Amino acid sequence: MRDQRLIKYAQTLVNYSLYVKPGEWVVIRGSDLAMPLIKECYREILKAGAHPTVILNPEGISEILLKEGNDDQLQFNAPMMMEVYGKADKILNILGDHNLKSLAAVPSERIALQRRSGAPVTKIYNDRVARGEMDWTLCLYPTESGAQEANMSLSDYEEFVFDACLLNTDNPTAAWQKIHDEQAAMVAYLNQQTHFHVIAKDTDLTLSTENRIWINSDGHHNFPSGEVFTAPVKESVNGTIRFTFPGIYSGQEIEDIRLTFKDGRVVQASAKRGESLLHALLNTDAGSHYVGEFAIGTNYGITQFTRNMLFDEKIGGTIHVALGKSYPECGPINDSMLHWDMLCDMKDGGEIYANGELFYQNGLFIKK
Secondary structure, eight states: OOOHHHHHHHHHIIIIISOOOTTOEEEEEEOGGGHHHHHHHHHHHHHTTOEEEEEEOOTTHHHHHHHHOOHHHHTOOOHHHHHHHHHOSEEEEEEOOSOTTTTTTSOHHHHHHHHHHTHHHHHHHHHHHHTTSOEEEEEEOOOHHHHHHTTOOHHHHHHHHHHHTTTTSSOHHHHHHHHHHHHHHHHHHHTTOOEEEEEETTEEEEEEOTTOOOEEEOSSSBSSOOEEEEOOOGGGOEEEEEOSSOEEETTEEEBSOEEEEETTEEEEEEOSBOHHHHHHHHTSSGGGGSEEEEEEEOBTTOOSOOSOHHHHTTBTTEEEEEEEOOOGGGSSOOOOSOEEEEEEEOTTTOEEEETTEEEEETTEEOOO
16 A cells, blocks of 8 residues: 555655656665655646656775775766756655665765765756756655664654654645745845844854845755755854754764854864864865855754754754855855754844844844
């Protein structure tokens, strides 16, 4: 019997998040574990009159390449993927892996090398998205590995995912439209401001968003969503920030990250655990030393840290900073192969000032 929750999930992804139209080429990427959701999305794409293609990511293949491939093989860009990113109209990426720790023993330098080598494919992808020629959505199929990371049973984790995605409501599309409207008011205020000051435990950070645009993230690209974000002026970030939760990268955890910025660039970086990976990521390229995103989480339905930033960065009462690539829609970009989000809790005394005015306190917007 088909799972009615997955049917509703697929309908929301295809018709709301991606807004698939007749004649479009829609590529679905995911693991074999996500096949129940992949099949439902495939059905919905067909109903929309579009052309679905499925690309599976088999378990263990990335691990084999990273451990056994030589440098030339790590840096190879498959012509097939160049074609996909060069011509697809929509791309749906479905997360959900067998083992989220499968790359934990891979040297961080090899992970960084492979990421840098993907620059040509990433450039095609980013340029087409910026020109409005391609759209994308990232979502999650709940698996045992994800449940274990979140310290939940699989059934509890499934409910967590469906609740966070508003799929347990009668009309998820209407529920996400309500989120859009609420966040539109936040964005209208933030787009009138230019200078921000963030204060929290072991955190005192300033940045400018002059000539930048705040974006209302309402479930179209990331699903679920619930955040407002921008790209700070590259050289404007100054001060220190301590990230409350572990930084997660390729299944590896970096604990108690502390960064110091001077004129936008990270000049000091430390961590209690995983510091070598932290420095390897910082050294991905020139742009990875700078902040590409500053965001405020607004999804108060996500109340638990799950070690999955698709959900965690949306937690209401938190902010997150991403090192590396910025999103073109925010304004002049910081170019990098890296985009790595790190999360800071603001619910215990955190404050954010905009142009000297306190508008956010203890994890809540107080400016109406």
